[in-house]
Amino acid sequence: MSQNSELEISVGDLIPSPTTQYQAQTILGNGVYGVVIQCRNVTTDETVALKMIKSMENIDCAKEEEVTLQTMKALHSDRFNIVRFIESFTYKGHYCLVFEHLDMDLQKFKQISPGQHLQLKQIRPILQQLATSLEFLNSAGIIHADLKPDNIMLVDHVRKPLKVKVIDFGLAFDDPEEQIGDLLQPLWYR
Structure with a gap:
């Protein structure tokens, strides 16, 4: 599954967060700053999209995105056709943002x-x-x-x-x- 030498994720890998573990299933997309991985929340069995930032250089941008997402979440953005943000955490030095899985x-x-x-x-x-x-x-x-x-x-x-x-x-x-x-x-x- 790995598509970046800095970021080694394989199908079945467990990615722990403070609230649960996510099991990597497949890569949904690969961009300049990050990779989006379809994962299964091991606790709830919910399928999610985990956006993992590839480089430490881009963590500040990811944290700014999270501030925007948290602001919108507090205003119930999921009621207005905005993706539902679930949580963020760091995994092996890579900042991760977790969202609802979309089609x-x-x-x-x-x-x-x-x-x-x-x-x-x-x-x-x-x-x-x-x-x-x-x-x-x-x-x-x-x-x-x-x-x-x-x-x-x-x-x-x-x-x-x-x-x-x-x-x-x-x-x-x-x-x-x-x-x-x-x-x-x-x-x-x-």
């Missing part, structure tokens, strides 16, 4: 759709949920700064078709004045 991102869903595009009857409920998320973020004073199809996840495309949640608050911020001149969004989505 697939909007980009992948589009690829499996007939004709590889979404129909209007699919777009409407998705946009309505995104508007709910954005209204919540605005009321909380948070700017996502990286909203793209890869960061919009379907909860369960079979049992809850078109139910979506926003993920990845690694670039989120709450004071636009502090960000003047910073590159905030990947160039592809400008």
